[in-house]
Amino acid sequence: GAVVSQHPSWVICKSGTSVKIECRSLDFQATTMFWYRQFPKQSLMLMATSNEGSKATYEQGVEKDKFLINHASLTLSTLTVTSAHPEDSSFYICSAPTGGDTQYFGPGTRLTVL
Amino acid sequence: DAKTTQPTSMDCAEGRAANLPCNHSTISGNEYVYWYRQIHSQGPQYIIHGLKNNETNEMASLIITEDRKSSTLILPHATLRDTAVYYCIVRPGGSGTYKYIFGTGTRLKVLA
Numbered sequence: 001g002a003v004v005s006q007h008p009s010w011v012i013c014k015s016g017t018s019v020k021i022e023c024r025s026l027d028f029q030a031t032t033m034f035w036y037r038q039f040p041k042q043s044l045m046l047m048a049t050s051n052e053g054s055k056a057t058y059e060q061g062v063e064k065d066k067f068l069i070n071h072a073s074l075t076l077s078t079l080t081v082t083s084a085h086p087e088d089s090s091f092y093i094c095s096a097p098t099g100g101d102t103q104y105f106g107p108g109t110r111l112t113v114l
Numbered sequence: 115d116a117k118t119t120q121p122t123s124m125d126c127a128e129g130r131a132a133n134l135p136c137n138h139s140t141i142s143g144n145e146y147v148y149w150y151r152q153i154h155s156q157g158p159q160y161i162i163h164g165l166k167n168n169e170t171n172e173m174a175s176l177i178i179t180e181d182r183k184s185s186t187l188i189l190p191h192a193t194l195r196d197t198a199v200y201y202c203i204v205r206p207g208g209s210g211t212y213k214y215i216f217g218t219g220t221r222l223k224v225l226a
Contacts, residue, residue: 004157034213043201044158044216093157095214101205102148103214105157 002028002098006106013084014114021079021109023050023094029074030096034103035067038091050077050094084113117141117204123221126196132189134220136202139183145206147178149187151198152219158201161187192224 003026013019031052036044049057056069068080089112095105119137126132146165150158162176169176175188201219205212
């Protein structure tokens with residue numbers, strides 16, 4: 001199957017700082033990528049759809065000014081958590097669909113905000 | 115909201131077949147059924163998908179009922195490494211990119 005990577009795998013930051021998470025499709029191009037958040041023992045919650053060359057589309061209740069998404073190229077999308085607070089601590093996962101529309105997921109990034 | 119319902123948890127003995135059901139009674143004619151699994155602290159892994167015919171690959175088999183209102187994922191010989199949360203997702207077919215809405219999934223525990 002197709003490969004999606006994320007960097008970093010885990011990050012610890014202080015409250016009030018910003019953190020950038022990268023999502024890359026390694027062996028295919030993706031004009032669209034998706035960002036999810038997952039709290040412990042819960043399911044994945046879709047946050048936003050990242051679109052190459054245009055603005056991201058955010059799900060209801062997700063603050064677009066807090067979670068900045070940039071889809072810089074056909075293989076890279078970034079999620080920046082701005083002014084992070086402890087309640088933003090979570091597991092962040094991205095996905096990208098291949099030409100056949102099956103989505104492949106990255107390994108996830110665990111964010112801990114102190 | 116997710117368009118699927120699954121049992122919260124299941125146990126299966128190692129070496130036996132694991133049969134994971136999914137209800138998608140409101141599925142539309144052009145919607146596919148996708149199955150993923152998530153091993154602890156990892157991203158979801160694609161398993162299999164289908165429209166109306168039964169499907170099989172190296173990982174699993176997917177049985178979709180004739181009315182398409184439910185399906186069953188079959189892991190023929192479960193191993194301890196199959197312990198994971200299994201998600202059944204319904205998404206539209208055709209070209210285009212569609213977002214997934216995850217339900218609660220089934221937590222499968224394979225017992226030695």
